[in-house]
Every structure is written in structure tokens, then in C-alpha cells.
Amino acid sequence: MSLNTAMVEKYRNNFLQEVAGNVEEGDWVKMCMQCGVCAGSCPLGNAWEHTPQKLFMMIRANKRDEVLTSDSMWMCTSCYNCIVRCPRELPITHIMHGLATYAKKLGLAPQSNPTQWFSETFWNNMMKKGRVNELKLGLSLYFKDGFVSGIKESIAHQKLGMNMMKAKRMAPMEIMGGHGVKDLSGLQKMIKKAQDIEAERLEANSK
Amino acid sequence: MANYDKKLGAYICSGCGIGDRLDVSQLETTAKRDGKAANCKTHDFLCSKAGVEMIQKDIDDGEVNHVIIGGCSRRSKIEAFRFPEAAVTRANLREGCIWIRPDNDEAQETTQEMADDLIRMACAESKYMNIPTASGEQELNKTLLVVGGGITGMTTALESAKAGYNVVLVEKAAELGGWMAQLHKRTPNKMPYAAPQDTGIDATIAAVNDHANITVHLNTTVSKTEGAPGRFKVELAVESGSASTVDVGAIVQASGFNMFDPANVPAMNHDKSADIVTNMELEALANAAGDGPIKRPSDGKQVSSVIFIQNVGQNSEEEGHLPYHSGIGDMVSIKQAMYFKHLNGDCDTTILFDNLRTPGAAGEDFYRAGQDAMVTFRKGIASEVVAGGDLEVKFKDMILDEEFTESADLVVLDVGMVPNSGPDPYAADNLPKDEDGNPIEEENAVSVESILNLDYRQGTDLPHLRHGFTDSHFICFPYETRRTGIYSAGPVRRPMDIHQTMEDAAGAAMKAIQALENAGKGRAAHPRSGDLSYPLFRKEGCTQCKRCTVECPFGAINEDEKGFPVFNESRCRRCGTCMGACPVRVISFDNYSVDTVGQQIKNVDIPDEFDEKPRILVLACENDAYPALDMAGQNGIEYSSFARIIPVRCLGSVNTIWLTDALNSGYDGIVLMGCSKGDEYQCHFVKGSEMAHYRMGKIADTLQTLSLEEERVATYEVAITDIQRAPKLINDMAETIEQIGMSPFKF
């Protein structure tokens, strides 16, 4: 049984409880008083399908699928406007990212969403050497939609690239693989361990 | 009424800049020559110890018994210039003259004229008044009657008893406690405001029963109340048929509320399923549960999902609904939702709210506690509860803008509080009228049982404000009703919770005690608290027209068999509305009468037409308009020096003879200033201002017979905050006169 199905089975009709038990800072969602301040403060919320306020209401209304497949929390830029303004002091930004992560773990995150894709690319890039290879990350972003558009993007940003090189903000030799952190395997082990603990916890929670 | 030689003494203060701005010796001359004040003195600091002693000495020496103070407003230095053994009048030379006039040579002449007139007016007033003394009718009775044995009534009784007064507590039911005794728990009133709390009602009932000063009458109602504060005679009727009479000094009506009948909202289907209950019915289910889980009534199944629907039939324009909101239902539902969280384990508990009302820090904390306990709050409007098997609630989620249907084992309806008042004595006035002005009876009018059975000319019970709540001066004197010495407390006055009702009860107890003490001394209740004067009535002149009995806002006047008015001094609030109403002017007070004002009007010096100095009579309500004008003075706001301002107790006390006399003697304009009237009234005597406006509506005829322009008389509603506007209204009249010209009636 997939983790998702297990969670549905376990929490049945109570998505608020599921969020409280599994999402980072999800325990806070019940304290939202639906004042709408976050929705009004978010510089991007207007462009999203669901503002933080709406997402929190949907959680209470047991709209599980709609919440977990929403792309709104993937678009949060962590500007923290909502956090500083929430009269109930909910850690909204963290909940947004918590929801995104949870959705991803259950395999429900929207595949086509570019920020979702970028997050994954960023993570994989970083995990290779223990630090971000900016050149490779940049290039993979340019070439995200295929070779032709990649070339076009690169030409368009040529000047920026040259300037960054001059300012030693980008090293062309990084393309060869780049340098890593000192104890790369140690770091990878550490992350793996953390991921295992997290997976175990979710697994246990789903029982 | 006292019979004595009046010895007028005029004392003029030259302090506070009065001496610099005015010719004080001329004022003294005016007081002597025109005012006929035998004793005239000037002092450069009259309100100082030395100044006051100077006056007191003259009184003690028998030189003076009528004191005229020419200085600051009657609203300043009240304590300093209090001479209870004398009649005191004030000429407002400071706030009412020098402070509202520019300090320059050009204005000097008219300012001095204004001051001279103020002195003349104060002397004339003094001459026509008497030193007020209590009538001798008063009685002191230190027993209170409290009607209603719920938490409000019991708190009133305990507070009064603790203050040393005796209480007769009457309760219709067989037990004390009222609605509160039916509650499983109450909303918390102690930190941390996190969980429902025991009501503690048993301890309160025991305290009432144990208190030596309190006599409890159960199964008892009030079958008749007659008399007045200090000497009420109340007949008590016991269910068994026996009756008794008690004498009390004051009364507190704490008759509480009834629950709104959810049958008025058919879509809630309250009668279709035993599992659709009102908030009060849920208390019984919780009590029945003991410490176990709450079970649903239909089949005894443990409730595992419950939906609360807030504001059922409240704050709604629809027929049969309550047009107001009780304000406490959201706190009640949070409390009840907590019952389920505490007793029913993992029970889905949803509150469908509209505008969640959880006032105060306690309310906010309790709301958070509810959220913390995983009560689901949804802003949603329920359209229907579908009965049968599992209940279904149809509602619109207002945040998600989407229709939902949720099922539940139990549905709780938050229904509002309906005041338990007796019939409104003035209900007929508010009914629609037919062509002849007769009220059209409403077909489905519910007959309400009387609670006090007052033997008053003006109805059996306390007048209502709106929606059946008893009338009071909502802003200034919340416990006061329109029947002096009878106070209302608790939800009969406005919807309130336990905490508020207990505060209310303590407040009403204190007011009732004050009322009976005042009645014992023959003193008025506020806003004229302490006033010893009372309506004096010359029966020989009375035409039995009934205007006074009808218009008295406080139902103070009864009628004898022949239709003559019978004044009940201690029911009277000294507003003077009866005096203003009486067409033959047979009603007066020692310190306020048709003459005390009429003579002030007559004693103003009216320059002849060619002097281009018009005179504007301003009759200003002493409660709001006059203070507003005083404050204008304090703020240096100027107004016309042609105005002659006379404070009146209430615009309702204005007798039209004053206006006719003023117009006949050459005043060019008249401005009347009273408090706002109507539904949002601020009149301190409730109806006085309204009566005055009604009477002034007819002044046009008088003006016509005199061939005068209608614009010469203007009536306004003025609030105490109208510090800029009140002077402007006077100036507007000055401008009007400039346009239409001087009155031709100057001699």
C-alpha cells in the first residue's frame, strides 16, 4: 500500500488531524482564525489559486486532494510577509513549505510545476558535491525546455555570464564536476539518516 | 411653598478677567437699580474661601436669602457656591459672555450690554423663585423588591443585603436559579479561560437562602404595584392562591429572558428530529451524560460528530426572526463544543459561524482554547438541516465560497435571547395608525403577561426601548428605566452573559438603594439628583385636559376619579415636561416655573428697532446644549452678542407662552436647543425633546397670527459635543435676522 493510501485510510475524514500529525508546523493550522491578513499580505498570493488562508480553510474542510495537489505552496518565495503579520503568529511560510514537502513525499506534488521541478533539480545538484554547482544549476535551468530554447536563453544571458566570471562569481571549470565539501560521504550519510528517520516516522504515523 | 421675605444679594466676581473686560461697578448698579437686589457686593476672587465666607456671612446674618452670583457658569464651582439654605441663581458672565466675545474696543459696548442683561435675568429669576424644600410626603423604606430569582435577581439581592438593606425576592418558579441552574457548565471567568467551569449556582442559592436580610417567595408573582419610590405597596400572589402585601422603597426587575423558538426558522427542522437540539437543550443532554459521553436523544448512540449552527434566526430581517444578535452564542457554542472534546473522545466538532463574537481577552483566550482542542471553526451559513437517519447540514462556506453538505449525529442550534418584559405601555403609539389616528391592532399581536402590574395611569409595566428590551438612557444611565425607583437589570435590558449580568445586578442594586434613600429625603434622582423641588399644582385652574398625565415621560402622574392629575413626587424626575405641556400654566416648581423663565425673558433690555441691535432668545437644554455653549466659551469660540441664553431643564419644559411673550415683546429670533430625539434619542428625560419638537411644530400658527416670518423660531437637536455647531446655530439666526429685518414688535 502506498504511503498516500495508508494516510487516507488512517485519518479517514480528518485532514486537519493528518496535517497536524505529519506536516512540519502543521499543528498550527487549527489556530488560524481566518482573518485573511496573510492572503492580503502575500505579494504573490493574488496570482495563485490558493492563498495561505484558503489552504488552511481547505484543510479544515477536508479538501485533501485539492490541497496536496495544489501548486500554490510551491510558489511561496519565503518573503515572510505573512509570518510577521499574522495576528495568531502562525509560522505560515514554514507550513507552506511543510505542505509542499508532504505532498512531494506522498507523490502528489504537481509534476508540471516549474518551481517544484527547480526545487528537485536544486536538491539533486547540491547532493552531488555537498554544495551547489551554480554553473551546472544555471545551465540545467536554461536547458530545461530543450536544446534550442536553452541556446537562446544562454545567448540572451551571455553578458551576465561574462560579468559573473570577471567578478569571480562563476568558475567555467566547474563544468568539469566542480569541487565538493571536505567529507562528502559523511554529509551524504547524515542526510540519508535524516531521511530515513523522517520516512520511518511517516510510516509509523500511517499505521 | 415657602412664604417669606425675599432678600436678594448680588455678588459679582471681578476675577477670571471679568473685571478687566467689564465695567463691574455698572453691573452692580444694574443689579441694584433693575434687579432690585438690596445687597450688592463685588469680590476679586469670589470662589475663594474669603469670597464664599463673605456670602455665607450675609446669609447667616439674615441679610440675604436669595443669592445671585455674577461670575462663572452655573456648571463651574458648584461646590463653592452651594448655599442650601438660600435660593441661588447664576449670571454667566465668564463662559457665557466675556469668553465668547472678542476682546477689543469695538465689541466692548455689546459685551457690556450682554453682561448687564445677564445680571437682570439672574435677578428676575431669583425674585420669582422660592427656596426649595422637601414636601414632607417622602418616606424612607429600606426594603427592596427584586423580581426574578435567576442569577441577576439573586446577585441584586445579595449585593443589596450586603449593603445592609432588606430584600424581598420574588420568583415565579418553584426554585431559585433560573436558566443558570440548567447549565452543565459555564464559560470560564477565571484565568486561563481555557475550559468550561462549574456554574457555582448552588452556592449562590444557598447564600441567598441563608442571608438574614433576604426573604424568598417562590411560586410567586407580583399582582399589583402601587405607590412611588419610598412607598411602594406590592401585592404578591402565590400559585396556591394566597396573597400578601409588602411595602418596599424601590424595585429591581430582573425578569430575564426566554429562548427564541426555533420553530420560527422552519429550515432548521427542530421539530423533525430529536437530534436537532437548541443550545439550552444540549445543556440537559450534557447533564444527563454525567461523566460519560453525550448521547443523541433519538437512539442513545454516543455522539461522534456534532455540528453547531450559529445565529439561528438572529440578526435577521426575516419575519419571525430576531432583528438583533444576542452576542453570547458563540462563546456558548465554544463551551459546548468543549463538552464533546472532554466527554466524547475523538468527536468531530464543527462550529458554523457567521461573525464569531468572542469579546475581550477572556473571549479570545477561550476561542484559542477551543481551536487548540481541535474544534473546527468554519465561516458558513447553514441553509437547511435535513432530518432523518443521519442528519445532514447544508451550508455555504463563506471562505471557500462553496456549498457543502456534512452529516452529523447531532445538530445544535444557537438560538438567541428574547427579553422577558411585560407589555409596553406605549405599544399603541408605535402601531401604524388609520386615517383618524387610531392605532391599527396587529392581527397576530401576542399578549404578554404583565410582570409588575403597576397601578399607574400610563400602563402596567416598564416601557420598552426596542425589540421588547426595557428602555433606559442607554448611554448615561443604563439601569434607569422610565419608571423612577424601578430598575431593570440583566437580559431584560439587553442580551448579556453571566459575567455581565452580575455586574449589571450590582449596578442596579446600588441605583435602587440610591433611589430609596433619595425618596426618603425628597430628593430627585438624576439627572437632577439632589433637587428638592417637585411639581406644584394649582388645582383650581386645571381644566383636566390630561396633557400632563399623558406627556410625563416617567408615568409620574396618576388621575383621580374626577380626572385631575395626582402628582407622585418621588416618581417625578423634575424634567418639567408637564409644566411645558400645561395650557393653563398651573404647574410649577419652587426653583423653576413659567415665571422664573418668563421674567428673565421680560427683563432683557430690548433696544428699539433703529438701534440695529436685535435680540435672540436661546432656550438651551441644561444637560447638553448649555454645556456645549459653555465649552464653546472655554474654547474661545465666539457667537453673537445679541443672544440671551436661558438654560431649561429639558426642552420638554418649554411652555409656548414663553415664545409668544418673547415675540410680543420684540425679540427678533428664538433658538431652541434640545437633545436628539427618536429611536437614537439622547434626551435625558427620554421624551422631553420629542414633545418639544412636536409642540414647536405648531408655533408656525402663532407666528402667522403675529404676521412674523417662520424663520424667526428655530428648533435644533444639539449634542454635548456640538461645541462648534451650537454657536454657529446662534450666528445663523443672527444672519437670518439681518436678512429678514428686525421685529416690528419693539416698544
Ligand code: SF4
Ligand atoms: S512567505 Fe510565502 S506565503 Fe508568505 S507572504 Fe511570502 S510568498 Fe506569500
Ligand code: SF4
Ligand atoms: S494571517 Fe494567520 S490567522 Fe489570519 S488567515 Fe492567515 S494564517 Fe490565519
Ligand code: SF4
Ligand atoms: S416634572 Fe417631568 S417627571 Fe415630574 S411629573 Fe412633570 S413631566 Fe413627570
Ligand code: SF4
Ligand atoms: S396639563 Fe394642566 S390643565 Fe391639563 S390636566 Fe395637567 S394640570 Fe390640568
